[in-house]
Amino acid sequence: MPKDKIQRTHGDIGSTRTRKSRRDKTLAQQGEEMQRVAAGANDVFAKLEQDRIKAETKAAEEQAPRLADFKDLVFLGRMEEEVEVAGWKFVMQTLTGQEQRVLLAKIMSLDSEQRLIYAKPFTIGMALSTINGTPLEVAATAAGFEEPLEFICSWQDPLIERLYDEYEKLFNASRSVFAEETLTDDLKK
Numbered sequence: 001m002p003k004d005k006i007q008r009t010h011g012d013i014g015s016t017r018t019r020k021s022r023r024d025k026t027l028a029q030q031g032e033e034m035q036r037v038a039a040g041a042n043d044v045f046a047k048l049e050q051d052r053i054k055a056e057t058k059a060a061e062e063q064a065p066r067l068a069d070f071k072d073l074v075f076l077g078r079m080e081e082e083v084e085v086a087g088w089k090f091v092m093q094t095l096t097g098q099e100q101r102v103l104l105a106k107i108m109s110l111d112s113e114q115r116l117i118y119a120k121p122f123t124i125g126m127a128l129s130t131i132n133g134t135p136l137e138v139a140a141t142a143a144g145f146e147e148p149l150e151f152i153c154s155w156q157d158p159l160i161e162r163l164y165d166e167y168e169k170l171f172n173a174s175r176s177v178f179a180e181e182t183l184t185d186d187l188k189k
Helices: 002-075 096-110 112-127 136-142 147-151 157-188
Strands: 082-083 090-092 128-131
Touching: 082 157, 090 112, 096 112, 112 128, 112 147, 112 157, 128 136, 128 147, 136 147
Parallel strands: none
Antiparallel strands: 082 090, 090 128
């Protein structure tokens, strides 16, 4: 009997080894399969990450020109007009917020009597860009003045009044553009 036991034991051991090696092979196959799945998942995640980066890059590229457009807000609503007076062509434009603050600071630095005298020439000096196609600064120098404001203050009052009236019309037209948009938007609601 001991022989049978030994044989059985050997048979059992052999079948245990076979079961273990089959199980080890199955575990190894499962491990390989898991590695393949993990590698496939990593590929999917890598692809998703690449797609996300591409989408973000594309969105940033599409936005880049729009970001530069924000500078245009400074001039949104700016209007320009050419006014002809006695054969002279004056090109005026509405002032930006910053230009208006500078103008106001200049005017407020004067005493009350001077404010009345210089408010219109100062405004014309800031709004006027060219005279007969020549930049205001160049025209002032050509006329023998060091500063454009000094040049404008030397003009006859009726010319200053006329140009100031035209500037006010231009300014009001600029304001009405936004008022009409607001009114139209309010009516749509």
